[in-house]
Amino acid sequence: MSTEIVLEFWEDGQVNLEGKGFKGQACFKEMQFLKDALGVETSSTKKQEFYQAEVKRDGKIKAR
Amino acid sequence: MSHYSEVAIELTDEGCLVAALSRLGFKGKVEVHQEAQPLYGYQGDTRAQKAHIIIRRQHVGRAANDLGFERQADGKYRVWVSDYDQKYNKYNDAWMGRLKQAYGVEKARAEARKKGYRVSEKKMDDGRIQLVLRR
Numbered sequence: 797m798s799t800e801i802v803l804e805f806w807e808d809g810q811v812n813l814e815g816k817g818f819k820g821q822a823c824f825k826e827m828q829f830l831k832d833a834l835g836v837e838t839s840s841t842k843k844q845e846f847y848q849a850e851v852k853r854d855g856k857i858k859a860r
Numbered sequence: 861m862s863h864y865s866e867v868a869i870e871l872t873d874e875g876c877l878v879a880a881l882s883r884l885g886f887k888g889k890v891e892v893h894q895e896a897q898p899l900y901g902y903q904g905d906t907r908a909q910k911a912h913i914i915i916r917r918q919h920v921g922r923a924a925n926d927l928g929f930e931r932q933a934d935g936k937y938r939v940w941v942s943d944y945d946q947k948y949n950k951y952n953d954a955w956m957g958r959l960k961q962a963y964g965v966e967k968a969r970a971e972a973r974k975k976g977y978r979v980s981e982k983k984m985d986d987g988r989i990q991l992v993l994r995r
Contacts, residue, residue, distance in 0.1 A: 801977075801993040803968055804984075805869075809960030811968075813865045823863050833971040834964055835870035842863045 801827055810838075869960040871937040873967055877913060877929060880962035884955075889919040899926040899940060909940045921949035965989050 799817035806812075811834060815823035831837050871877055874892065881890050891897070896910035902923045911928025920927050928940040945951045965981065968991055972979050977993040984990060 798994070801972075803964075803991040803993070805961045805964045805968075805989045805991070806957075807954070807961055807987040808957040809869050809964070811867050811869060811961075811964050813867065815863060827863075827865065829971055829975060830968055831865060831867055833873075833967050834867045836868050837865055838868050839866040840863060841865075 799826070801830065803830070869964045869967075871929065871939070871960070871963055872935050873963075873970075874913065874931075876963055876966040876970060877937060879966040880959055881913075881915065883962040883966070884959060886915055886919060889915055891916065896930055899928045901925045901942075902944075911940055913937070920945060920951070924949050927951065961989060965991060968993075 799815070799822075802814045802816065804812045804814075813827055813830060815827050818826060878890050878892060882888075891914040893912050893914070896912050897914060899907045899909045899911055899914065900917060901907050902917055902925050907925070909928060909930070911926075911930045913929040915927040917924045917926050924945050925942040926940075927945065929937040930940060932938055939956065941951045969979050969981070972991075972993045975995075977995045980992045980994075982990045982992075
């Protein structure tokens with residue numbers, strides 16, 4: 797599954813970020829540069845996929 | 861999918877702030893200074909405030925004062941808008957929100973391009989601006 801990051805900028809100066817297609821902590825890592833660049837994170841919500849297994853490069857499964 | 865985040869935008873990037881002001885109609889009307897310069901009032905009087913990024917009063921509105929952005933020691937910009945311009949020229953909280961929105965779009969686009977993302981932008985009917993990053 798391909799990955800993408802969707803950002804929605806509101807007229808009040810808030811922005812929502814959503815990672816799609818990531819497994820586990822890859823989403824946090826991939827989106828961190830945007831959070832660092834834009835300002836202060838005010839909330840974060842993990843989705844079901846966050847708790848799914850992440851396949852490491854050596855083929856082993858990293859348990860969550 | 862894995863998680864959502866909400867971020868409050870802070871103004872820290874000179875180039876993106878200038879680009880955001882251009883999006884709001886000030887293209888070619890923005891002064892950028894290495895050293896903070898004085899702001900002037902509607903009668904040409906020098907104000908106590910200084911700024912690194914300035915829109916002069918003739919571009920701001922009727923009987924307006926200069927609009928300024930002063931870079932602080934922590935890298936964040938402090939915004940100088942007179943009470944008059946907030947009330948009568950509509951440079952109020954709603955305008956600041958739209959400025960942060962435009963800044964955020966410019967900043968995210970710039971940072972995403974550095975990381976090799978392809979970026980698509982869409983303006984929504986409710987005023988939101990959506991960016992989709994792919995690679």
